[in-house]
Amino acid sequence: xxxxxxxxxxxxxxxxxxxxxxxxxxxxxxxxxVLGVFGASGSGKTTLLHAxxxxxxxDAARIVIEGRELCARPGGVWQPPERRHLALVxxxxxxxxxxxxxxxxxxxxxxxxxxxxxxxxxILEVLRIEAxxxxxxxxxxxxxRQRVALARALLASPRALLLDEPTSALDAxxxxxxxxxxxxxxxxxxIPMVFVTHRAAELLALADDCLVLEGGRxxxxxxxxxxxxxxxxxxxxxxxxxxxLLRLPVSSQDPEGGVTILDLGAGASLRxxxxxxxxxxxxxxxxxxxxxxxxxxxxxxxxxxxALDCVVxxxxxxxxxxxxxxxxxxxxxxxxxxxxxADELSLRAGLPLVAVVKTAAIHVLxxx
Amino acid sequence: MTDAEQEIVLxxxxxxxxxxxxxxxxxxxIGWLLARWRHPLRPLLQGLVMLxxxxxxVVTGYLLLFALGRSRPLGEAWHALTGGRIxxxxxxxVIAAAVVGFPLLVEAIRISMLAVDPRLEQVxxxxxxxPFHTFFRVTLPLSLPGVAAGAVLSFARALGEFGAxxxxxxxxxxETRTIPIAVYxxxxxxxxxxxxxxxxxxxxxxxxxxxxxxxxxxxxxxRS
Numbered sequence: 001x002x003x004x005x006x007x008x009x010x011x012x013x014x015x016x017x018x019x020x021x022x023x024x025x026x027x028x029x030x031x032x033x034v035l036g037v038f039g040a041s042g043s044g045k046t047t048l049l050h051a052x053x054x055x056x057x058x059d060a061a062r063i064v065i066e067g068r069e070l071c072a073r074p075g076g077v078w079q080p081p082e083r084r085h086l087a088l089v090x091x092x093x094x095x096x097x098x099x100x101x102x103x104x105x106x107x108x109x110x111x112x113x114x115x116x117x118x119x120x121x122x123i124l125e126v127l128r129i130e131a132x133x134x135x136x137x138x139x140x141x142x143x144x145r146q147r148v149a150l151a152r153a154l155l156a157s158p159r160a161l162l163l164d165e166p167t168s169a170l171d172a173x174x175x176x177x178x179x180x181x182x183x184x185x186x187x188x189x190x191i192p193m194v195f196v197t198h199r200a201a202e203l204l205a206l207a208d209d210c211l212v213l214e215g216g217r218x219x220x221x222x223x224x225x226x227x228x229x230x231x232x233x234x235x236x237x238x239x240x241x242x243x244x245l246l247r248l249p250v251s252s253q254d255p256e257g258g259v260t261i262l263d264l265g266a267g268a269s270l271r272x273x274x275x276x277x278x279x280x281x282x283x284x285x286x287x288x289x290x291x292x293x294x295x296x297x298x299x300x301x302x303x304x305x306x307a308l309d310c311v312v313x314x315x316x317x318x319x320x321x322x323x324x325x326x327x328x329x330x331x332x333x334x335x336x337x338x339x340x341x342a343d344e345l346s347l348r349a350g351l352p353l354v355a356v357v358k359t360a361a362i363h364v365l366x367x368x
Numbered sequence: 369m370t371d372a373e374q375e376i377v378l379x380x381x382x383x384x385x386x387x388x389x390x391x392x393x394x395x396x397x398i399g400w401l402l403a404r405w406r407h408p409l410r411p412l413l414q415g416l417v418m419l420x421x422x423x424x425x426v427v428t429g430y431l432l433l434f435a436l437g438r439s440r441p442l443g444e445a446w447h448a449l450t451g452g453r454i455x456x457x458x459x460x461x462v463i464a465a466a467v468v469g470f471p472l473l474v475e476a477i478r479i480s481m482l483a484v485d486p487r488l489e490q491v492x493x494x495x496x497x498x499p500f501h502t503f504f505r506v507t508l509p510l511s512l513p514g515v516a517a518g519a520v521l522s523f524a525r526a527l528g529e530f531g532a533x534x535x536x537x538x539x540x541x542x543e544t545r546t547i548p549i550a551v552y553x554x555x556x557x558x559x560x561x562x563x564x565x566x567x568x569x570x571x572x573x574x575x576x577x578x579x580x581x582x583x584x585x586x587x588x589x590x591r592s
Contacts, residue, residue, distance in 0.1 A: 088494035107497070
C-alpha cells in the first residue's frame with residue numbers, strides 16, 4: 001500500500017473559499033493518522049473534504065499531504081482528483097449502478113490485480129465481501145452497499161480515505177457495524193483517514209486528531225476527547241447530539257461475560273464491552289444520549305446490563321426533545337427523550353430514576 | 369412494390385442511417401456539454417443546436433445551401449479537395465437529414481446525461497480515473513438508453529425529411545429522391561397515386577416502428 005509504514009498522515013491545509021454567502025476559512029496541520037472533522041450540517045465539513053479531494057477549486061488554497069503539494073491557488077500547482085490518491089467514501093455509497101459488486105471493486109486503476117493479491121483478499125475478508133462479489137448492486141442492503149464502497153475505495157490503494165459521514169444513511173445498529181469496520185480498517189490495514197461526521201461518539205471511536213468546524217471556521221483542534229470537553233465545542237455538539245464522555249477507573253474485568261466493569265463512584269458501576277485497561281487503569285467511554293432509557297422503577301427481566309440508580313439534576317427542552325441531566329454515582333450523564341415521554345414521567349429535578357444503557361451501545365475509546 | 373420503389377426505400381434507409389451515424393459522436397459531445405458545462409455561452413449553444421427544430425426546414429435547407437453551395441468557401445474547399453460537389457448529391461441528403469434530426473438526438477442525450485448523478489463522476493475521479501475514463505465508463509454507459517432513444521428518434525425524423533432536402537439536394541432519381549420526395553413527385557404525376565400510397569404505407573410503418581423502439585429504450589434502465 002502506498003501510505004507510510006507507520007500509517008501517519010501529514011496534512012497541511014489552508015483554504016479560503018466563498019460559496020454565495022458562505023465562506024470556508026480553515027487552517028489546519030495534523031499528523032493523523034485519522035483526522036476527524038466535526039461540525040453541524042452547514043459548517044463546511046463536506047466543502048473542506050471536497051477541497052482536499054480536488055473536487056472543487058477553492059478561491060485560495062494550499063494543500064500539502066505527506067510533503068507533496070496537491071494544490072496552491074491561485075496561480076500554483078493544481079493536481080486533479082485522480083492524481084491525488086485520496087479515495088472518497090460518501091454517505092450514500094454511490095456504487096456504480098451499471099456494474100455488479102465485482103465491477104465496482106475493480107473500477108480503480110490496478111484494482112483488478114490488487115483484488116487477486118493478498119492485500120485484496122485481506123480487504124474482502126475484513127469487510128465481509130466474498131459472498132457479495134457476483135451480486136448486482138441494486139439489491140444490496142444499506143450496510144452491504146457501504147461495505148462495498150469501502151472495499152472499492154481501499155482497492156484503489158489510496159494514500160488516505162476521505163470519509164464523508166459514511167454512517168449517517170444507516171440505522172443505529174448498522175452504523176455501529178460500519179464504525180467497527182472502520183476501526184478494523186484503521187488498526188489492521190493501517191490506512192490513514194480524514195473522517196467527516198456530526199456524531200461525537202464516532203469521532204471518539206475513530207479519530208486521533210479532531211478539527212471542529214463552525215460556520216466555515218475551525219474553532220478547535222486536538223484529541224477528540226479534549227476538544228469535545230471544551231465548552232465551545234460542546235456548543236457544536238449540542239446541535240448534533242450531546243454525548244456522554246466519561247473517563248473512568250476500571251474496577252474489574254469479566255472476560256467470560258464479555259464485559260469490563262468501570263467505577264462510576266459512590267458504589268455505582270458501568271458495564272462496557274470487554275477492553276484492556278489503559279496505562280493508569282482507566283478507560284474512556286462514550287455513548288449517545290439517545291441510548292439511555294429512563295424508568296421510574298427498576299425494570300425486571302431485562303437484557304441490558306446497566307440499570308443505574310440516578311437522580312434527575314436538570315430537564316431542558318431542546319425543540320421537540322428533552323435533554324435530561326442525571327447524577328449517577330459520582331458522575332453526570334445525559335439522556336434524551338421526547339417531550340411526551342418527559343411529561344408522562346413528570347421529569348423534574350430531584351426525581352429518582354433508573355437509567356438503562358445497553359453494554360453494546362457504549363463505545364470504548366481506549367485510554368489516550 | 370416495384371424495383372424502383374424498393375430502391376427509393378433503400379435509399380431513404382441508407383440516408384437516415386448515415387445521418388444518425390454521422391451525428392452520433394458530435395451529438396454525444398454536445399449533449400454532454402449542454403448537461404455539464406457551466407458557462408454563460410451555454411444557452412447560446414443550446415439555442416443554435418435547437419434552431420433546426422423550430423426553423424422552417426426549407427429555411428434550414430437554404431442556409432445549408434448558402435454555406436455549402438459550389439461557389440461558397442466550404443463548397444469550394446470541398447471541390448478543391450475531392451473534385452466533387454456537395455449540393456444535389458446523396459451526401460447532401462445525409463447532411464440535410466442529419467442537421468434536422470440533430471436537435472432530437474442532442475436533447476435526448478442531454479436529458480439522460482442530466483439524470484446521471486454527478487457524484488458518481490466525482491467518486492470515479494477520486495478513485496483515480498481521469499475525465500475521459502470517467503466519461504466512457506460512468507457517464508456514457510449510464511446514459512446509453514437515452515442515447516439510443518435519441519438515435520432512433522432522429523433516425524425517424526431523418527426518414528421524413530423533406531424541406532431542407534429538396535432545397536439542398538433537389539430531386540434526382542436514384543440519388544436524392546427519398547421517400548417523402550418520391551411521394552410528392554408521384555402525387556404530381558397522373559396515375560402515380562397507387563405507388564404513392566404504397567410508399568406512404570412504408571413510411572408510416574417505419575416511423576411507427578422507430579417510435580415504439582424509442583419508447584421502449586427510454587423506459588429501460590442501464591444494465592446492472
